[in-house]
Amino acid sequence: xxxxxxxxxxxxxKRKTRLEKxxxxxxxxxxxxxVLLLILYILQTPESDPKDICTSKYCVKSSAELLDYAxxxxxxxxxxxxxxxxxxxxxxxxxxxxxxxxxxxxELENELKAIVVDPIGNRNPPxxxxxxxxxxxxxxxxxINGDHSKTFLKAVDELGGWPLMKGDSWxxxxxxxxxxxxxxxxxxxxxxxxxxxSRVKTEAGGxxxxxxxxxxxxxxxxxxxRYNRIMLEVLEELGVEDKNGTIEKQNGEVNEFMHQIGLLSxxxxxxxxxxxxxxxxxxxxxVPWLKLMNSLANGQIKFDNESKVVYGSIQHYCDKLDDLIKxxxxxxxxxxxxxxxxxxxxxxxxxxxxxxxxxxxxxxxxETCFEDVEKRFQYVKETVYIRKKTPKVVRDDLSEMIEIMKxxxxxxxKASDWMDAKTKDLAVKKTEQIESMIGGDDEMYEPEFFEKAxxxxxxxxxxxxxxxxxxxxxxxxxxxxxxxxxxDDDEDWDGFFQNMxxxxxxxxxxxxxxxxxxxxxxxxxxxxRKPAFMNYGSIGRVIGHEIMHGFEKSARYVVAGSGTIDWxxxxxxxxxxxxxxxxxxNYEKIPFRYRLNGTLTLDENVSDFVGIDVxxxxxxxxVKKHGPEKGIPGIPLKPEQIYWIQTGTWLCFRKLDDSDVxxxxxxxxxxxxxxxxxxxxxxxxxxxxxNCPEGSFMNPEKKCRIL
Numbered sequence: 161x162x163x164x165x166x167x168x169x170x171x172x173x174k175r176k177t178r179l180e181k182x183x184x185x186x187x188x189x190x191x192x193x194x195v196l197l198l199i200l201y202i203l204q205t206p207e208s209d210p211k212d213i214c215t216s217k218y219c220v221k222s223s224a225e226l227l228d229y230a231x232x233x234x235x236x237x238x239x240x241x242x243x244x245x246x247x248x249x250x251x252x253x254x255x256x257x258x259x260x261x262x263x264x265x266x267e268l269e270n271e272l273k274a275i276v277v278d279p280i281g282n283r284n285p286p287x288x289x290x291x292x293x294x295x296x297x298x299x300x301x302x303x304i305n306g307d308h309s310k311t312f313l314k315a316v317d318e319l320g321g322w323p324l325m326k327g328d329s330w331x332x333x334x335x336x337x338x339x340x341x342x343x344x345x346x347x348x349x350x351x352x353x354x355x356x357x358s359r360v361k362t363e364a365g366g367x368x369x370x371x372x373x374x375x376x377x378x379x380x381x382x383x384x385x386r387y388n389r390i391m392l393e394v395l396e397e398l399g400v401e402d403k404n405g406t407i408e409k410q411n412g413e414v415n416e417f418m419h420q421i422g423l424l425s426x427x428x429x430x431x432x433x434x435x436x437x438x439x440x441x442x443x444x445x446x447v448p449w450l451k452l453m454n455s456l457a458n459g460q461i462k463f464d465n466e467s468k469v470v471y472g473s474i475q476h477y478c479d480k481l482d483d484l485i486k487x488x489x490x491x492x493x494x495x496x497x498x499x500x501x502x503x504x505x506x507x508x509x510x511x512x513x514x515x516x517x518x519x520x521x522x523x524x525x526x527e528t529c530f531e532d533v534e535k536r537f538q539y540v541k542e543t544v545y546i547r548k549k550t551p552k553v554v555r556d557d558l559s560e561m562i563e564i565m566k567x568x569x570x571x572x573x574k575a576s577d578w579m580d581a582k583t584k585d586l587a588v589k590k591t592e593q594i595e596s597m598i599g600g601d602d603e604m605y606e607p608e609f610f611e612k613a614x615x616x617x618x619x620x621x622x623x624x625x626x627x628x629x630x631x632x633x634x635x636x637x638x639x640x641x642x643x644x645x646x647x648d649d650d651e652d653w654d655g656f657f658q659n660m661x662x663x664x665x666x667x668x669x670x671x672x673x674x675x676x677x678x679x680x681x682x683x684x685x686x687x688x689r690k691p692a693f694m695n696y697g698s699i700g701r702v703i704g705h706e707i708m709h710g711f712e713k714s715a716r717y718v719v720a721g722s723g724t725i726d727w728x729x730x731x732x733x734x735x736x737x738x739x740x741x742x743x744x745x746n747y748e749k750i751p752f753r754y755r756l757n758g759t760l761t762l763d764e765n766v767s768d769f770v771g772i773d774v775x776x777x778x779x780x781x782x783v784k785k786h787g788p789e790k791g792i793p794g795i796p797l798k799p800e801q802i803y804w805i806q807t808g809t810w811l812c813f814r815k816l817d818d819s820d821v822x823x824x825x826x827x828x829x830x831x832x833x834x835x836x837x838x839x840x841x842x843x844x845x846x847x848x849x850x851n852c853p854e855g856s857f858m859n860p861e862k863k864c865r866i867l
Contacts, residue, residue: 214790218689223794225684229809232796236804237852237859240840241833244805245812252814259832260684260810264663268679275541276533277526287610288544290619291537294633297626298508298529304626309398309509311627312502319343322498323491324407325400332490338448340497342455345638348631352500354421354481355447357456359645360470362434366648369453370432371440371471374421387415393514394502413492414499417484424480429472438465444478460642468646507532508626536633539614542657543604549678550599557688558598558676561696562703564785565778566591569707572774572867578735586727587711590672590718594710599678600660603651613653615640667706669715670724674706684809691789693799696779697806704771704778708867712763713737740766742864746842750834761830765838768830770867772807772839779803800849808836 213219231246242249248257257263280292297303316322320340323330337354344351354374359367391411392402402408441449453463485493506512507528515521522528534541573579573587603609611617619636621629659666659675663682666675676699680686686699709715713736716728728736743765744758758765779800783789789799797805813832830838840846840858847859855861 212790213793214691215793216689218687219691219790219792222690222694223792226792226795226802226805226809229684229812230805236850237847237856239837240804240858241808241836244808244836245832248809248812249814252812253816256816257814258816259813261663264679264682264685267682268661268663272541272545273530275544276530285544285607285610286618286620287537287540287614287616290616290621291533291540293621293624294536294629295529295533297624297629298532299525300626301525303624304508304512305510307510307625307627309511311625312505312509313398315347315349315627315631316498316501318347319349319498319501320494323494324395324410324498325398327406330491330494332494335490335494337485337493337497338452340494342452344497344501345456346458348634348638349501350504350630350634351497352503357641359641360432361652364648367645368434369467369469369645371469371474372428373424373426373472373474373477388412390514390518391499394511397511397514410491410495413489414495417488417492417496420484421481424477424484426473426477432470432472434468434470436465437463437467437469440469440471440474441465443471443475446478446482456638457642458639460639461645505627505630508630536630536637537616539653539657540610540616542661543600543609543614546599546604546660546678549681554681554688555598558681558686558699559596561700561778561782562594562596562674564781565700565703565707565774566594568774568777568781569704571777572770573711576867578739579732580729580735583727583729583732590710590727591707594672594674594707596674596676598676599681600656613651615644665702665706667709667715669710670717670719672710672718674703674710676703684806691792691799691802692782692786693779693789693803694806696775696782697803698810700775700778701772701807704774705767706771707774708767708770709763711867712766714763739866743769743866746838746864747830747834750831752831756831756834757826760826761828764829765834766866768835768839769842769864773843773845775807776800776803776843776845798849800845804840804846804849807840811835 227247228251229248230244231242231250234243234246236243248260252258275288276291276295278292280289284292313322313325316325320335320343321330323332341351341353352374356372356374358370358372360370362368388408388411391414392408395402395407400407437449437453441447450463450465453467457463502509506515516523522531570588570591573584573591576584579587603613606612608617616636619633621632623629623632660677661679662677663679664677665680666677667673668675680702681699684698685702686695688695713728713733716726716733717724718727740762744762747758747761747765748756750756791797791799792802795802811832829835837858841860842863842865844863844865846852847854847856850858852859
């Protein structure tokens with residue numbers, strides 16, 4: 161009987177020597193490179209002088225990437241979109257690639273995963289090491305199973321014991337939920353209390369403590385019968401028998417208690433007024449607020465009656481909560497605390513398999529551990545990614561590009577025929593003062609960033625037990641929370657990382673800031689080791705586009721001091737409106753299956769028209785400064801021609817099926833074909849570089865020029 165194909169292959173591999181195993185991948189790589197170089201050699205035009213061709217591996221890579229997009233059999237003067245994207249379009253379905261941007265987004269997700277799952281490296285910062293250790297121990301299910309939840313039970317005993325397990329020996333005479341929550345916090349045990357504490361921004365730029373009612377976690381309260389079944393199975397797994405139905409009765413009481421807490425909810429108050437701990441003590445007298453807050457802070461900060469705090473309409477909630485606790489047995493409240501602890505830590509215990517049937521439990525251990533890492537080590541992998549993608553050489557290279565483009569843009573401003581003298585002067589100053597953020601701000605690259613911003617700089621685990629590691633991380637999180645609670649900090653890291661982890665670029669007109677997130681500095685957009693004509697065509701076009709966003713009519717207001725100013729005159733605004741009419745007409749005259757809206761897409765189209773020539777002229781300045789560049793192998797084009805192809809490759813698009821985005825939907829961006837061709841066909845340079853006859857589609861007799 162023949163073995164299955166995979167088994168026969170596996171056996172063959174096992175019979176290989178170590179030397180053979182190491183040589184096979186090397187030979188495979190060499191074969192691929194040989195074939196690639198042969199293809200490029202065949203494609204090389206006879207007229208090309210080998211001395212004028214760059215043969216570095218990055219130039220070879222650039223050629224291979226370009227061949228994945230362009231179709232040189234097409235006529236660039238007739239249909240430049242097909243010329244740029246013809247090959248991409250032909251193979252899009254096979255490669256499952258709707259657009260290059262979708263591919264880059266998928267690559268970003270995979271790179272972030274790799275940062276978490278790859279082995280620990282010698283030069284990894286402490287925060288990254290801790291994150292990887294947490295992930296690795298979370299994935300080690302055999303080790304977790306071997307603990308048999310003993311570490312959890314030990315922690316429960318330190319907390320005061322579990323009534324369900326201790327039975328009649330548990331004494332609740334002196335039980336106080338405040339003391340229990342304090343002790344749980346000191347032990348790093350994440351129980352659900354009756355209040356939540358968070359940090360919110362103040363108008364002055366600092367932060368303040370926000371106190372809110374307890375909110376049942378979505379996972380915690382489920383249908384009583386299902387949760388009761390899990391409760392019984394968990395206790396049975398831990399060796400507790402329900403001989404006379406007592407345990408089932410207590411579990412039912414916990415379920416009812418959770419349900420009653422959920423009924424105490426009050427509407428969230430949107431506008432929270434700053435108050436003091438003395439105020440909340442008066443509104444909610446059943447809670448010893450000074451004792452609770454100082455105990456939770458554990459010396460990181462000293463609270464007093466005048467300590468600032470914000471909270472909503474909490475008085476009704478407190479009154480109802482006090483009534484509920486008074487009529488609920490201490491045993492039920494204590495059981496509730498333990499179940500809430502278990503709800504947040506079962507993934508680190510041998511009993512986790514009992515939760516497998518619940519809707520909120522992932523069937524993939526990788527997904528479980530990866531999501532936990534994202535929550536417990538927030539923004540660590542993102543910081544590592546940004547640093548990796550934007551080292552000093554990248555930031556310096558892009559900074560030079562931006563400065564050259566600003567010089568060119570100022571020349572365009574001075575030559576404009578729709579800005580009056582006053583507006584021109586202000587536009588020149590505004591251009592000079594444009595700030596750029598490449599990857600992140602300077603603070604992100606400082607060694608102490610992990611500690612200062614994320615609170616995990618020098619944090620180290622002292623245990624390899626998953627439950628104990630969770631305890632240690634919880635203690636660290638609580639310490640950092642109270643340590644930084646009232647510190648002045650105008651950084652919004654949530655918003656920052658949300659923007660900086662997009663495959664996109666931004667210009668913030670009111671602040672005069674251009675942002676180049678690290679994920680866009682990838683693949684077809686940018687690589688400092690590639691020829692400059694490749695980078696100026698792709699990321700350069702994007703930069704020029706973004707700069708122009710700061711000089712459109714919608715960007716005429718900028719922040720100045722405590723207010724905003726309008727740096728346009730009314731005469732300039734009127735002249736601009738007349739000037740851009742041709743852009744609207746250009747777009748709406750394009751034959752398409754539905755009517756195109758040139759007004760909706762005006763700002764994006766104007767930025768495309770201006771940015772593409774600004775980037776081109778900036779490249780010419782770069783050549784004057786650094787000298788002419790060589791071509792790339794296998795591409796029968798001059799550097800200037802390749803520049804134009806690069807301006808469009810990232811815009812290639814093919815709809816694979818009905819689930820993909822359809823460009824019939826309203827969008828402030830033009831359809832891909834127009835974005836590739838519109839700026840080029842109205843450029844002063846494109847037709848010259850491709851020898852397009854006047855009157856051809858890509859060289860109209862009348863060009864629409866804005867700046």
